Amino acid sequence: MPTNPFTDVWHFLTATTTDYLHQGNWRYLILVLFWALLLAGTAVAFRNWQEDSAQRTGRHLGVWLVRVLIGCMWFQGMLWKLPLPVSDGLQYWTEQESTNAAFEFHRTFMKDVVLPHMRIFGPIVFLAELVFAGSMMLGLAVRFVGVLALAYTLQLWIGLYGNPSEWPWTYMFLALLMFLFVVEGTGRSLGLDAWLRRKVPAVRDGKGLIGWFFHISG
Template sequence: MINLFDSHTTRLDTTLYKVCVVAGRLLLAYLFFTQLFWKLPPDFGCGEDFAFPIPAEQNHWDANGSGGLCYWMGLESIFASKPRQVLVTDMRPAGLPKIGLNITPLAELNAAFLDNVVIPQIRITGWLIWLAEFSIFLSMLTGAFTRFGAIVSLGVSLQLYIGLANIPRPFEWEWSYGTIIALSLVMLGTAAGRTLGVDAWLRRKLAAPAERGNRLAKIGLLLT
């Protein structure tokens, strides 16, 4: 077992750890809080017509009166088949090559799922997307079931990364989404709700039932 705090750990070390974990958790909560309002139910910012952008020869796409969630989903679909790299490092100024990872196949799979499942049922799937992000906000804000919240956050941010990272119009910087992925991983690994969060209390309540073999309690411990 890895021990984060050894015999040389000072009070400053533990304080810094707690402050950084809680700050990261609250920042992730606020990030998702800011994203709740441009896609509010029941129309998710799409408007009454639920219009989506359409492909166009000039400038890649035409807005087609779209907005909110429909706008961004449409862009994911339109740019899916266009060659796109992520994790790009341009080393040419140093006489070295430009490197990156081609994610076009993943983007096409993502678009197929959107086009065949999510977009046709946007009045339902829009609710699922909004509630998923709202649950991340609540989880990180209160420190309740933070590992579950981190898993949901990781799924949401990975999907956005595949669908939107480095698209050319509007340019979506890949690390806007990559940073959310990284922060979600930190929240998952540190079980951030155990520090000044509801999870610390939940784990005390779940410990005894889990030891007696209660499956729900064991699952609860895994997610906190």
């Protein structure tokens, strides 16, 4: 059946994509998690819009929309890392990195360290992408998580640089977007980072360990 962007979005929002269907009945729990993140991020944005007149600009709204969509992208990418501990897709693309990475040391690392321990690295990759998705959709600790996502994306850029079916600029574009999220602190645009800075003095002033962390990470 032919697909288009509208049908693809509908299938993703209703857990009827191929990646979702591979999860069996677990897909409904994953779908609930997605909608919880999306609705929570929207509720936070609405609260910021209500409470802070400085947030009521087209720029903040546009940044919020892009950030949430990138979070949705990370969530969708996370799906094919299932089932744990190692999905067939993750196994395949990790093998591709072991032969197509731009540098020999990277190929050796993937071949000798990562591939023999995929039962450890598989869940780590899954959790990393889930954290990226949650952070972007909620606007929480975006600078800190954005740095991690930037490093993660650059690893993919280098790791799949020699794969003829991949366009290196794809990963570079995502890396540049993550870089902008970090530089701009996009969680402060209708995100939880903005709400915490406004409502929690410890975060606003960087006091205490937790306050300091969320102050610099958002």
